[in-house]
Amino acid sequence: MSRLDDIPSSPGKFKIDKSSYFNRLRFQSSPIKFAFISFFLLCLISLLFLRSPPSVNSSQSDPSRRSLRTFTYGGPAWEKRIRASARTRTSSNGMTVLVTGAAGFVGTHVSSALKRRGDGVIGLDNFNDYYDPSLKRARQALLERSGVFIVEGDINDVELLRKLFKIVSFTHVMHLAAQAGVRYAMENPGSYVHSNIAGLVNLLEVCKAANPQPAIVWASSSSVYGLNTKVPFSEKDRTDQPASLYAATKKAGEEIAHTYNHIYGLSLTGLRFFTVYGPWGRPDMAYFFFTKDILKGKSISIFESANHGTVARDFTYIDDIVKGCLGALDTAEKSTGTGGKKRGPAQLRVFNLGNTSPVPVSDLVSILERQLKVKAKKNVIKMPRNGDVPFTHANISLAQRELGYKPTTDLQTGLKKFVRWYLSYYSGGKKAAAR
Ligand SMILES: O=C(O)[C@H]1O[C@H](OP(=O)(O)OP(=O)(O)OC[C@H]2O[C@@H](n3ccc(=O)[nH]c3=O)[C@H](O)[C@@H]2O)[C@H](O)[C@@H](O)[C@@H]1O
Incomplete structure (x- = not known):
């Protein structure tokens, strides 16, 4: 339950x-x-x-905006599906990975890539309605066709997590379930605490008690650099001035990771993603809803910083992010604890996964206009004080060295792939994709 x-x-x-x-x-x-x-x-x-x-006000009080749902699970058929999905193709060194947030944007791509190369994958997702759940269902259908089963449940459900660890001896957890989005944190702060803090702690509690303990790779965010002005952002830089509650919960996650590594010997790797985009992306992100609004002839707001300065992002293409995630899983060392007790020091890492070439939001819009062959109705406004930061730029040398991470897709190429997917998905392809 x-x-x-x-x-x-x-x-x-x-x-x-x-x-x-x-x-x-x-x-x-x-x-x-x-x-x-x-x-x-x-x-x-x-x-x-x-x-x-x-x-009270339901969208304010309900931590994940979703209507109250009960998840039913259990039974021999359910367990059989889990075991089948967790089976590795390469019996020798394939990993068995629990992917939380598997019906999410990054979760779907990572799950699919793991399965493709022969690893065992079990997804977990609560299918909340932060954005259109039908897109999550379509991603689920996609994964099901490649043999990945997504368990419906919440990371706050300790009983469910324990049950999953009882059925499958996970070697790794790819923790991507989170309340994403920088600006929504002002609308529904509770959902960030619920998923990004309470949910993370629940998951780590179960992982620490598991035997063997899995190695954990999880999604932090470039937003932890907050209002820093020194660029490019390096993992060594300060991260103590978050501009949004979202960023603050991700930063808290990094500190929580430190604690579980220190006390229980959990191997933990945090990945600071930089504005990830691409096919099957998140409708709450600017590139996605700009596309939708441009096609509809609706005006879009382009933010500018103080003194008419450009706002820029280090947009990173999903396939590059997936390679970074797999690199992190492949290089993750084993956790060192057993039975909830630390037996020795364990690995603790944080990496930037960016593209290392920031692009102004106005250029993103120009690329979309060219690819959609539609002129956008642009409304340039001062960036509202809503948690946004003026720019992001990743220094990726650490990930390059340790994970072999090397992004190869520029924004123009990546958006072309996104637009192709978008047009096919929303013009009839949507139903086909969900089948
Ligand atoms: O890299 C990250 O850490 C974060 O990236 C994104 O956050 P953000 O970069 O703000 O992405 P968008 O919301 O898609 O915004 C992209 C750019 O468009 C701008 N924007 C957004 C909305 C809008 O109406 N107009 C506008 O100009 C934003 O200021 C920003 O510069 C994700 O939404 C976060 O979940 C993620 O953690």
């Missing part, structure tokens, strides 16, 4: 006032009275169970 079910039902509100109600019902025979009371209590109990959570 999902932890989302743990909602206080405030039974105190349903006090029965015997004197005013029951006394008015003057039943003579006790069996009838008994039957009536039982029926009344039954109705009351059902009401308590069916009652929705205290109705």
